[in-house]
Amino acid sequence: MSAYDCPREQDVVNAVLGGHWPDRCNESLVAHAAHCVTCREIAQVSVLLQEDVDHARIDVIVPAAGQIWWRAAVRARLESTQAAARPMTWMHAITGAIVVGVFLAGLTAVWPMLPSVLNMITRAVNLDMLPSPEVTNALAGGLAMAAGVGVVAAAILIIAPLALYFAFSDD
Amino acid sequence: MREITLTDMERLGAFDEAERTFQMTEEAFRTFYELTARPVRVYLARMTGDDRLADDLLQETYYRFLRANRAFDNDDHRRNYLFRIATNLVHDHRRKPFMEVPAAAIAEVPDAAAAAQAAERAARRLDLHRAMQRLKPRERSMLWLAYAQGWSHEEIASAIGVKTASMKAMLHRARQRLVALLKTGAQS
Numbered sequence: 585m586s587a588y589d590c591p592r593e594q595d596v597v598n599a600v601l602g603g604h605w606p607d608r609c610n611e612s613l614v615a616h617a618a619h620c621v622t623c624r625e626i627a628q629v630s631v632l633l634q635e636d637v638d639h640a641r642i643d644v645i646v647p648a649a650g651q652i653w654w655r656a657a658v659r660a661r662l663e664s665t666q667a668a669a670r671p672m673t674w675m676h677a678i679t680g681a682i683v684v685g686v687f688l689a690g691l692t693a694v695w696p697m698l699p700s701v702l703n704m705i706t707r708a709v710n711l712d713m714l715p716s717p718e719v720t721n722a723l724a725g726g727l728a729m730a731a732g733v734g735v736v737a738a739a740i741l742i743i744a745p746l747a748l749y750f751a752f753s754d755d
Numbered sequence: 756m757r758e759i760t761l762t763d764m765e766r767l768g769a770f771d772e773a774e775r776t777f778q779m780t781e782e783a784f785r786t787f788y789e790l791t792a793r794p795v796r797v798y799l800a801r802m803t804g805d806d807r808l809a810d811d812l813l814q815e816t817y818y819r820f821l822r823a824n825r826a827f828d829n830d831d832h833r834r835n836y837l838f839r840i841a842t843n844l845v846h847d848h849r850r851k852p853f854m855e856v857p858a859a860a861i862a863e864v865p866d867a868a869a870a871a872q873a874a875e876r877a878a879r880r881l882d883l884h885r886a887m888q889r890l891k892p893r894e895r896s897m898l899w900l901a902y903a904q905g906w907s908h909e910e911i912a913s914a915i916g917v918k919t920a921s922m923k924a925m926l927h928r929a930r931q932r933l934v935a936l937l938k939t940g941a942q943s
Contacts, residue, residue, distance in 0.1 A: 656814075
């Protein structure tokens, strides 16, 4: 026996839980608890907790077993549906990543050519080699339209897969 | 976020799937639930101090229990596992610092003598609730399982996930703290 326990402590707990403590239980147990600090404490705590349990059980209302079962069954079904949809979510995420990757790769390929194009334009301006104003305006208009179309295409290519990914993601 | 909902046909199918997914049949569950639901609900309410949270945790406890993919030796083993789930859920939700005063504790009683007796009992319960709330969640669980449920040290150790060897010392310390808090409460 350690300093923490007494061989009769379970008897005390059982007497309290059985509703026999202190009047209808073994007199020797009550006498023992009177001078055993551990059993006295246990009796005190058990009586209070048991009183609380008795009181709580009167008021407690639990849902019907069928209701708990039904909710659990529906939730299990939902979770399995979500688990089945998970590969689609992953597919969207991968598609989005591929589109972004392709866009970046294209940009990287075009990037080295930009300085030479800019150079050519600068030289053309310096050498007064610009075409007539009508042609310049038409070119500017065409470039602006092309830029607009390019921005919209890029937006669709990048934003659409991302939007799909977030729309179908679970969390 | 897209909500996945079920059609009526799918709901009906859910029952067939439940029979396959859950670790017990509906009949067996009903029997087990009738035996354990009230003690578990009282335990959850006392550990959280919140009746609505206790209702939610009760559903969650049984759901996790049904989904648990493990074999049980007997009903006691099954019940211990159920309380272990409940204990873990309570510890996950332990945010509420103090327990609310149960409405029933201040309910009216017909005559004066009975009223005085009921008031005395209510005050004792209130002191107990306050003292319990000042204990650590694990201490609360241990004391409840030991002295309100009458579980053995082995059963409590299994339910709250500690070694049986250290159970006696931990329970002793928790009990002494509760008694000291009750004394302090009674004096104040």
